[in-house]
Amino acid sequence: MEANLFAGKRIVVGVTGSIAAFKVAGWVSDLAKEEAQVMVVMTTAAERFVTPLTFAALSGNTVHTTMFADGAAESMAHIELAREADCLLIAPASADVMAKLAAGLADDLLTTTVLAANPAAVVVCPAMNSRMYAHPATQRNLAILRQLGYAIIEPATGMMACKEEGQGRLAEWEEVKERLARRFSPQDLRGVRVLVTAGPTREAIDPARYISNRSSGKMGYAIARGAWRRGAEVVLISGPTALPPPLGVKLVKVTSAMEMHDSVLSLADDCQVVIKAAAVADFRPEVRHRHKVKKEQAADEIRLAKNPDILFTLGQCKRPGQVLIGFAAESDDLLGEGRRKLAKKNLDLIAVNDIGGSDTGFEAESNQLHLVSASGVETLPHVSKLHCAGLLLDRVVQRLTEVSPAASSRDSSA
Ligand code: C5P
Numbered sequence: 389m390e391a392n393l394f395a396g397k398r399i400v401v402g403v404t405g406s407i408a409a410f411k412v413a414g415w416v417s418d419l420a421k422e423e424a425q426v427m428v429v430m431t432t433a434a435e436r437f438v439t440p441l442t443f444a445a446l447s448g449n450t451v452h453t454t455m456f457a458d459g460a461a462e463s464m465a466h467i468e469l470a471r472e473a474d475c476l477l478i479a480p481a482s483a484d485v486m487a488k489l490a491a492g493l494a495d496d497l498l499t500t501t502v503l504a505a506n507p508a509a510v511v512v513c514p515a516m517n518s519r520m521y522a523h524p525a526t527q528r529n530l531a532i533l534r535q536l537g538y539a540i541i542e543p544a545t546g547m548m549a550c551k552e553e554g555q556g557r558l559a560e561w562e563e564v565k566e567r568l569a570r571r572f573s574p575q576d577l578r579g580v581r582v583l584v585t586a587g588p589t590r591e592a593i594d595p596a597r598y599i600s601n602r603s604s605g606k607m608g609y610a611i612a613r614g615a616w617r618r619g620a621e622v623v624l625i626s627g628p629t630a631l632p633p634p635l636g637v638k639l640v641k642v643t644s645a646m647e648m649h650d651s652v653l654s655l656a657d658d659c660q661v662v663i664k665a666a667a668v669a670d671f672r673p674e675v676r677h678r679h680k681v682k683k684e685q686a687a688d689e690i691r692l693a694k695n696p697d698i699l700f701t702l703g704q705c706k707r708p709g710q711v712l713i714g715f716a717a718e719s720d721d722l723l724g725e726g727r728r729k730l731a732k733k734n735l736d737l738i739a740v741n742d743i744g745g746s747d748t749g750f751e752a753e754s755n756q757l758h759l760v761s762a763s764g765v766e767t768l769p770h771v772s773k774l775h776c777a778g779l780l781l782d783r784v785v786q787r788l789t790e791v792s793p794a795a796s797s798r799d800s801s802a
């Protein structure tokens with residue numbers, strides 16, 4: 389899973405008359421780069437903001453603007469494509485088009501195309517002045533669109549083109565793209581509660597200094613994102629990282645190993661799957677000074693106290709059916725260490741990664757995982773961390789099916 393969710397997907401982008409139309413040019417360009425098959429349909433008003441030529445160049449396909457194209461066969465062809473579309477993304481959706489769609493009108497190519505499409509494939513991204521958005525008529529239309537089974541990606545709040553503040557700005561592409569990725573993912577973790585830990589911990593010496601490690605959190609965040617995309621209810625317990633919170637995930641921020649210990653132990657029991665990708669500090673300074681230690685008064689050594697091994701504790705009280713996965717960052721005897729920790733911590737699986745190289749492990753964008761379990765060792769390909777996460781989650785789904793056969797009845801379609 390997760391190689392490229394967009395490749396080959398048929399996405400119809402319906403552009404309507406809002407100043408935000410220019411932003412959607414960037415969306416179309418990105419979708420085309422992701423190898424989606426993008427067909428743009430524009431309303432007459434949209435053509436006043438951006439030319440069809442722009443969308444044609446970016447999508448690599450003819451842009452459709454009218455119902456009454458020269459050839460009858462051609463007119464039918466795009467209706468046909470709409471019917472077969474994996475997604476019909478209306479962005480920006482003006483108040484006017486939402487009113488038409490709520491009424492079931494079909495007086496131009498875009499509205500006709502929407503009526504021909506599967507309602508479950510329709511995604512609406514409204515963008516308009518905040519007063520227009522808040523107007524009861526628009527809100528009523530939105531409620532009707534939801535009832536019809538269309539997904540709505542709500543506009544953001546902020547400064548708009550008309551220089552007013554409020555809710556009405558077209559949603560950011562990162563959010564829309566992530567929601568599309570979720571639609572294109574199998575929902576094989578639907579109803580499963582997954583706890584993921586990520587990042588380093590910081591063990592304070594005094595208010596200014598701490599001991600930590602090189603973990604960036606990228607692997608754990610990728611797992612949390614991948615699990616959310618597949619329908620899981622995800623809690624991410626994260627040490628300090630520079631990463632944006634993943635969409636849809638409940639993020640619990642902690643700093644020290646002891647804080648992570650307390651959070652994990654209070655939440656793990658409710659979760660069917662626990663994946664501990666965090667690089668938890670094994671030691672903390674025995675004394676945490678209340679005030680910054682002066683250079684002149686600093687001792688020659690810092691005495692360390694051992695932190696509890698959270699994963700070991702989880703392994704001790706693991707309940708039947710729970711899937712427990714650890715990570716091990718190693719630079720030597722990778723598989724030997726993996727096997728030792730698998731047994732010692734009572735895990736279902738441990739993902740060992742090599743921190744000796746520059747393009748795997750800490751801080752890297754990619755990784756190569758060696759999955760050690762009771763059934764042996766499986767070395768995964770060297771791919772992006774999101775792709776690694778997808779491959780690991782495939783094994784989680786397989787394991788869940790083994791430990792609780794009822795889980796196999798989960799819907800695995802998109
Ligand atoms: O023993 P080691 O630290 O190499 O094991 C790594 C695994 O154990 C990771 O999954 C990490 O999140 C977890 N761990 C933990 N508590 C610690 C140390 C490591 O949960 N104090």
